[in-house]
Amino acid sequence: MHPDLSAHLHTDECNELITQLKQCHKEHNVLKFFGTCNDVDRLMRDCLKKEYQVKRERSKAHAAEMRQRLKEGPKVQP
Numbered sequence: 001m002h003p004d005l006s007a008h009l010h011t012d013e014c015n016e017l018i019t020q021l022k023q024c025h026k027e028h029n030v031l032k033f034f035g036t037c038n039d040v041d042r043l044m045r046d047c048l049k050k051e052y053q054v055k056r057e058r059s060k061a062h063a064a065e066m067r068q069r070l071k072e073g074p075k076v077q078p
Contacts, residue, residue, distance in 0.1 A: 002044070002045060002048055003048060003052075005018050010047075010048070010051060011047075011051060013047055014044065014047040014048055014051060017040065017043050017044040017047050018044055020040050020044075021037060021040045021041055021044050024036065024037035024040050025037055
């Protein structure tokens with residue numbers, strides 16, 4: 001299962017692959033069960049995985065920054 005495929009959640013590259021997959025499923029509504037759309041699906045999942053990894057790294061960096069700010073303590077105001 002893949003995450004929500006709403007366009008506002010993904011990059012243009014992934015949105016293009018999502019559109020291709022939906023189009024393939026529309027055109028091959030029975031053959032999709034026999035692997036006709038698997039290549040596009042695999043590319044889309046790879047793209048979504050890259051997006052997830054980028055978001056995860058960004059979140060990890062933000063968490064490290066927040067931990068550092070907490071270690072330093074509150075800012076002293078004059």
